[in-house]
Each structure stands twice: as C-alpha cells, then as structure tokens.
Amino acid sequence: MRCGDFRQSYAEDMAIFESPLPRWLLAALLAVLLAIPFFTGTYWLDVLNRIFIAIIAAMGLNIVTGFTGLISLGTAAFMAVGGYTTAALAGKAGLPFVVVIPVSGVVTALVGLVFGIPSLRLKGLYLAVATLAAHYIVEFTASHWDHMTGGVNGISIPAAKAGSLVLGSDREVYLLILAILVGLLFFAKNLFRTKVGKAFVAIRDQDISAEVMGVDVFRYKLLSFAVSSFYIGVAGSLLAYQARLISPENFPITLAIDYLGMVIIGGLGSILGSIFGAIFVTLLPEMLRLVTDAVGNHWPGMMTIVAPLKTGVFGLVVILFLIFEPDGMAARWHHIKTYWKLYPFSY
Amino acid sequence: MEFLLQLVLNGIVSGSIYSLVALGFVVIYKSTSVLNFAQGEFMMLGAYVCLSLAVQYHLPFAVAFVMTMAFMAVLGILTERLILRPMIGEPVISLIMVTLGLSAFLKAVVQAVWGTDLRPFPNIFPVTPVQLGPLPVSQGYLYSTASVAVLLLIFTLFFKFTRAGIAMRATAFSQQVALSMGISVQRIFALSWSIAAVVSAIGGVLLAGVRGGLDASLAFFGLKVIPVVILGGLDSIGGAIVGGVVMGVLENLAGGYLDPLVGGGAKEVAPFIVLVLILSVKPYGLFGKVKIERV
Numbered sequence: 001m002r003c004g005d006f007r008q009s010y011a012e013d014m015a016i017f018e019s020p021l022p023r024w025l026l027a028a029l030l031a032v033l034l035a036i037p038f039f040t041g042t043y044w045l046d047v048l049n050r051i052f053i054a055i056i057a058a059m060g061l062n063i064v065t066g067f068t069g070l071i072s073l074g075t076a077a078f079m080a081v082g083g084y085t086t087a088a089l090a091g092k093a094g095l096p097f098v099v100v101i102p103v104s105g106v107v108t109a110l111v112g113l114v115f116g117i118p119s120l121r122l123k124g125l126y127l128a129v130a131t132l133a134a135h136y137i138v139e140f141t142a143s144h145w146d147h148m149t150g151g152v153n154g155i156s157i158p159a160a161k162a163g164s165l166v167l168g169s170d171r172e173v174y175l176l177i178l179a180i181l182v183g184l185l186f187f188a189k190n191l192f193r194t195k196v197g198k199a200f201v202a203i204r205d206q207d208i209s210a211e212v213m214g215v216d217v218f219r220y221k222l223l224s225f226a227v228s229s230f231y232i233g234v235a236g237s238l239l240a241y242q243a244r245l246i247s248p249e250n251f252p253i254t255l256a257i258d259y260l261g262m263v264i265i266g267g268l269g270s271i272l273g274s275i276f277g278a279i280f281v282t283l284l285p286e287m288l289r290l291v292t293d294a295v296g297n298h299w300p301g302m303m304t305i306v307a308p309l310k311t312g313v314f315g316l317v318v319i320l321f322l323i324f325e326p327d328g329m330a331a332r333w334h335h336i337k338t339y340w341k342l343y344p345f346s347y
Numbered sequence: 348m349e350f351l352l353q354l355v356l357n358g359i360v361s362g363s364i365y366s367l368v369a370l371g372f373v374v375i376y377k378s379t380s381v382l383n384f385a386q387g388e389f390m391m392l393g394a395y396v397c398l399s400l401a402v403q404y405h406l407p408f409a410v411a412f413v414m415t416m417a418f419m420a421v422l423g424i425l426t427e428r429l430i431l432r433p434m435i436g437e438p439v440i441s442l443i444m445v446t447l448g449l450s451a452f453l454k455a456v457v458q459a460v461w462g463t464d465l466r467p468f469p470n471i472f473p474v475t476p477v478q479l480g481p482l483p484v485s486q487g488y489l490y491s492t493a494s495v496a497v498l499l500l501i502f503t504l505f506f507k508f509t510r511a512g513i514a515m516r517a518t519a520f521s522q523q524v525a526l527s528m529g530i531s532v533q534r535i536f537a538l539s540w541s542i543a544a545v546v547s548a549i550g551g552v553l554l555a556g557v558r559g560g561l562d563a564s565l566a567f568f569g570l571k572v573i574p575v576v577i578l579g580g581l582d583s584i585g586g587a588i589v590g591g592v593v594m595g596v597l598e599n600l601a602g603g604y605l606d607p608l609v610g611g612g613a614k615e616v617a618p619f620i621v622l623v624l625i626l627s628v629k630p631y632g633l634f635g636k637v638k639i640e641r642v
Binding site: 065069071115121125126128129130132133134136137139140143144253254257260261264268305307308309310311312313314315316317318319322323326 | 382430433434437438439440441443444445447448449450451452453454455456458459570573574577581609610611612615616619620622623626630
C-alpha cells in the first residue's frame with residue numbers, strides 16, 4: 001500500500017500526473033465539459049462561460065501575484081484593455097478571432113508593461129498603488145475616448161468569426177472559451193516546470209537571494225507582468241466576444257478586488273487555486289440569488305438587500321479565509337486528498 | 348483671476364479634509380505597516396451613524412457627534428483586535444487584501460442599513476455666505492477648514508508631547524526597542540486604529556456637512572487619499588498635511604481648466620496621473636523615509 005511519496009527520478013518528481021488515474025479523470029472531466037452545452041439551457045451556459053473567463057483572468061493574476069509576489073489591483077483595467085482592443089479589431093477592422101484574441105492579449109501585455117516599469121523599483125504596497133492608478137487612468141480613457149470606445153454608452157462587438165465560421169450562439173462561444181481555457185491552463189502548468197517559472201517563484205520567496213542566485217530580477221518581473229497581462233487581456237477579449245457589448249461599467253474597481261479575492265480564496269501560487277477561487281466567487285451571487293428567491297416569499301425584506309449581501313458575504317469570506325486558511329481552498333483540497341489517500345490509517 | 352482664486356479656495360477646503368483622512372492613513376501605516384484601503388468606508392460609516400443619531404433619534408448635533416466618535420473609536424479597536432491582529436507576520440498581500448475585504452464588508456453593511464439614495468445632511472454650519480476679498484465663501488468651507496486645522500494642530504502636539512504620542516512614535520521607529528522599553532505595542536496598534544477611525548469619521552461628517560448630502564460615493568474619497576499619502580510620504584504626518592492641501596488644489600485646478608478640454612472627469616483622474624509620476628520620480632514622497640534594504 002502507498003503511504004508516502006516514492007519518487008526515484010527527477011522525471012517522476014516533475015510529472016504532472018502521479019499515476020494514471022488522475023489522467024483518466026481529467027480526460028473524463030473534459031469529455032463532460034464538452035458534452036455540457038448540448039444538455040443545459042442558456043442560463044447555466046452563460047454562467048459557465050463567465051466562470052471560464054474568470055478562471056483565465058484569475059490564472060493571470062495568480063501568475064503575477066501568487067507566483068511572483070507582485071500585488072496588482074489593475075486586473076479590471078487590463079481586462080478592459082483586452083476587451084476594447086477586441087472591439088476595435090473585430091468591430092472596426094473586421095479581423096477574424098484567431099488573430100484578434102492573441103493580438104488583444106499582446107496589446108494588454110504591452111500596456112501592463114508600461115504600468116509595470118515604474119513600480120519595479122518598488123515592492124509590495126507601492127506596486128498595488130501604481131496598479132490602482134493604472135485602473136483609474138484606463139477607466140478615464142475608456143469613458144472619454146468616444147470614437148474608439150463608445151464612451152460611457154459602450155461599444156458592441158460582432159460575433160466571433162473566421163472565414164466562413166461564425167460563432168454566434170452561446171454554445172459555440174462556450175466551445176471557443178473552453179478550448180482557449182484548456183490551452184492556457186496547460187501552458188501555465190508547464191510554465192512553472194521551467195526555468196522561467198521557477199525564477200518567478202524565487203523572486204516571490206526572496207528577491208535579493210534570487211538576484212544573488214543569478215536571476216535577473218528586473219527582467220523576470222517584467223516578464224511575469226507581461227505573461228499575466230496577456231492572460232488577463234485574453235480573458236477581456238473573450239468577455240467582449242461573449243457579452244457582445246462592453247462599457248466602462250463592465251470593468252469597475254470592484255472587479256479587480258473580486259479577482260484578488262478569487263486568488264486569495266482559491267490559493268495564492270496554485271493553478272488549482274485559481275480554478276477553485278474563480279468558480280467560488282462567480283457562483284457566489286448565483287447561489288445567494290437562489291437562496292433569496294427561496295426565502296423571498298416568506299420574508300419580502302430579503303429582496304432589497306441582495307446586492308449588498310453579495311458584497312458583504314464576499315468581504316467576510318475573504319477575511320475569514322485570510323485568518324483561518326491563508327493558503328486557500330487549494331490547500332484544503334490537498335489536505336482532504338492526502339487524508340483519503342491513507343484512510344483509515346491516517347497517521 | 349477670480350475663477351483661479353475660487354478653484355484654489357475649493358482646493359484648500361477639500362484638501363484640508365484630505366489631510367485629515369491622510370493623517371489616519373499615516374498613523375496606521377507608521378505604527379503597523381498596513382495600508383488601510385477601508386479608510387473611505389470608515390468615513391462613510393461615521394457620517395451615516397452621525398446622521399442617524401441626529402435625524403432619526405433627534406439628538407442635538409454635538410451629542411450625536413460625540414457618540415459617533417465613541418462608536419468609531421470602539422470600531423477601530425475591534426477591527427484591530429479581530430481582523431488585523433491575526434494578520435501580524437503575514438505577507439503584504441494578505442494585509443492589503445484583508446483591508447479590501449473589510450472595505451467590501453463595511454460598504455455592504457452601510458448599503459443594507461441605509462440604502463443607496465442620497466440623504467440630506469443637516470446644516471451643521473450657518474448657510475449664509477461671507478465675503479472674503481472678492482469672493483463670496485460659504486461659511487461651511489471656513490468652519491470645516493478651521494476645524495481641520497485645529498485638529499491637525501492638536502494631533503501634532505499629541506505626537507510631540509504626550510506620553511501616548513511619544514510611545515506611538517517609538518513604536519513606529521522600532522517595535523523591538525519599544526517593547527524592551529516597556530511600551531505595549533498591542534495597545535499602540537489598537538490606539539492607532541481607533542485614532543484613524545475617529546479622524547476619518549470626522550472627515551466624513553465634515554465632508555457630508557459641506558456637501559449638504561450623503562451617499563455611498565463618499566467612500567471613493569478614501570481611495571483618493573492614497574495619492575495624497577504617496578505624495579507626502581507614507582510615514583510622514585507633516586507630509587500628509589502638505590500632500591492633502593497640494594492634491595486638493597491640484598485636482599480642482601485640473602477640474603477647472605482641463606474638464607472643458609477633455610469633457611469632464613479630469614478631477615477624478617488627475618491625482619492618479621500625479622501618483623504614477625511621483626512613483627516614477629520620487630517613490631518615497633516629499634517627506635517619506637527612504638528604505639534601504641540590506642541582506
């Protein structure tokens with residue numbers, strides 16, 4: 001019986017799948033996800049789309065905040081950059097989505113770099129403050145550059161298309177988002193098995209030591225910022241294709257805080273954590289709505305506090321996680337897994 | 348010329364309130380190294396509590412004000428005890444996120460209790476304007492600026508001469524040394540949070556009084572204080588005062604002269620553009636202590 005780690009080579013230690021079982025489970029999960037759109041209604045399909053987009057952006061934020069230790073409050077702004085780039089390229093220039101989505105990511109990465117540079121001399125708090133400034137500057141640009149962004153009224157985006165292929169329905173957009181999500185998660189998982197990913201983690205743990213060990217801190221911090229912004233930009237681009245209409249109201253500062261919350265609740269520096277956190281925070285308002293709908297009949301006063309309830313529960317959950325489980329849901333999941341691995345001889 | 352004077356005057360008025368709230372920021376940062384993103388929510392909560400006591404419970408304004416201050420002091424201590432103390436020794440991201448979580452929670456409480464409508468705030472200042480040189484000035488502006496000036500003076504003296512104030516400065520200088528001199532660092536942390544909560548609530552009440560109305564947008568003021576403290580230097584009380592007035596004047600000038608060019612909103616974004624510039628040129632602000640890291 002297995003009661004510990006018995007890895008005998010570096011290849012085994014670095015393997016993504018420890019045993020064949022998780023590999024098959026993952027394949028089964030993918031098959032289920034591919035089948036879902038043919039069974040569910042538009043409402044849950046919409047929720048799933050939003051969850052997948054949130055996972056991509058949370059993954060991006062986790063790369064810079066969880067793995068590299070640079071705190072960013074600019075997620076909403078960078079998503080806006082991705083979204084508006086998509087609006088310009090797909091709407092005004094009429095380019096196919098296979099070009100638009102990566103280009104949106106690259107443009108966002110460049111904008112991310114601009115705001116990253118001044119703050120790289122600084123750490124912690126200061127970077128958070130610089131990205132906060134980035135947020136308000138982008139928000140101002142989005143609501144005032146009328147002929148590019150449509151100002152406060154927003155701008156509409158045509159359906160994603162490439163040649164004769166048009167992804168008009170929710171179901172088709174779902175498959176597009178799922179494909180990109182799987183690709184980006186696979187890339188992220190592998191990124192942290194390479195030199196670059198390990199350099200990020202070294203910078204997070206102790207930047208001065210990392211420099212002494214030969215990591216070019218400045219270069220890798222910028223790279224981390226760029227990769228993270230790319231993910232967030234792609235998420236913004238997909239959001240534009242999914243919502244078909246974006247305005248500055250889609251990207252408030254509270255969105256950036258929601259994403260930081262996802263990363264904290266899910267688990268800093270964990271890919272699985274980004275997924276858990278994104279699912280949890282996106283589902284939170286849906287669940288609260290179900291509860292208030294059920295209770296609403298008996299207690300009508302409930303309906304008026306739905307909006308603050310979401311914010312309040314979110315704030316409370318973040319605080320409770322920070323105090324009682326700072327490593328997030330991913331750590332909990334790990335505990336549960338290791339407990340069952342050795343059940344019933346758990347010690 | 349008169350337009351310019353009017354803008355500068357408005358800037359000094361809102362800037363003085365910035366200074367007061369920035370003081371709360373700096374007091375917390377100096378002693379506990381936490382950047383409090385919930386400062387704006389403290390302002391808003393204080394103003395709402397004061398409003399409710401004065402209007403719904405028909406208390407005289409002075410009584411309502413004193414009760415609000417007492418409430419905020421207790422809230423500050425509770426925040427420190429229940430939320431910030433378990434965070435001691437945690438990384439910066441946790442400290443930032445816990446105050447963001449607190450801000451979301453307080454915002455929700457205010458929204459659930461008082462709703463989102465704009466509420467009229469009682470006239471705490473005489474309404475007739477007075478003539479100041481060529482300009483008619485609302486008396487609320489004068490009273491607000493004067494009370495802020497008095498408060499800032501009181502706090503400066505407090506930090507310079509009282510036992511508690513000196514203990515706070517000692518803690519900010521070095522927690523270990525302060526501990527070995529018999530200062531209770533825990534008490535200082537609690538004191539810092541209650542001072543910050545009280546000064547923000549005063550700022551909130553003054554701002555609501557000057558504006559004549561109160562709604563959830565008041566909390567945004569708390570975020571605009573961040574450029575102020577970065578300009579002045581995060582750990583400098585003098586810097587908070589100077590930074591507040593400078594930033595207040597600057598954003599009003601930007602609002603007055605740039606808004607017609609860019610179509611509104613310059614007042615909101617100008618402080619953040621300045622913030623990026625300061626961070627690139629002089630990140631520790633005008634009077635902040637430059638941190639040198641050694642291994």
